[in-house]
Amino acid sequence: MSESAQPKAVSYARILVAVDDEEYLPVCRRAELLATQFDADVMLIHVMEPFSPVVAPGVMGGASIIPDTEAENYDEALKLARRRLVDIAxxxxxxxxxxxxVEDGxxxxxxxxxxxAHGSDLIVVGSHGRHGLALLFSGSTAVDLLKQSPCDVLAVTL
Known part of the structure; x- marks a missing residue:
């Protein structure tokens, strides 16, 4: 193997962990092991689709037609997600x-x-390892994360 083909030593200082609503435990445990091995900082994030009230264009001033209870439900879901991440941490x-x-669609x-923003050098995410038609119909966040990632991505098999 030539010198240029020699693998570089790996070290991670800042690990970002994407936590979803399902099977987060194996993902967090793997990140925890890596953080311990490399003495790295960890950032746990959960992405929620932002609340966007439906606006009726024909109503004077484009008034919102979403009842206040839906906005309250979203606020409660946001608080619950934050609390859950703190508990996991x-x-x-x-x-x-x-x-x-993070509120983003x-x-x-x-x-x-x-x-x-975190200066992460590793993203850890869970993956069910779907392929073929299962991937086509269900999509894959892990695959999307690999595309144009600013750093290494570790997909933990769930």
């Missing part, structure tokens, strides 16, 4: 953990943006 055995809920864009 508290259960980790590492000390340097931050949490953030595009998960990959939000994760990339946060990775850049």
């Amino acid at each position: 508290a259960a980790m055995t590492i000390e340097k953990v931050e949490t953030k809920v 595009d998960i990959a864009r939000a994760v990339h943006s946060e990775a850049e």
Whole structure:
């Protein structure tokens, strides 16, 4: 193997972990192991689609037609997501953990943006390993994250 083909030593100082509503535990455990190994900081993020009230264009002033209860439900979901991330961080055995809920409709864009802002050199995300038609019909956040990622991406098999 030539010198230029020699693999570089890997070290991660800032790890961003994308936490979803499903199977986050294996993803967090892997990030925790890596953070311990590299003495890295961890940022746990959860991406939520932002609340956008429907506006009726024919109504005077474009009044919102979404009842206040839906806005209250969204606010409650946001608080719950923040609380959940704090609980996950508290259960980790590492000390340097931050949490953030990001409101964005595009998960990959939000994760990339946060990775850049956080100065992350690794993104850890869960993947069900779907392929073929299953991937076509369900999509894959892990695949989207690999595209144009500002840093390495580790897809933990769920």
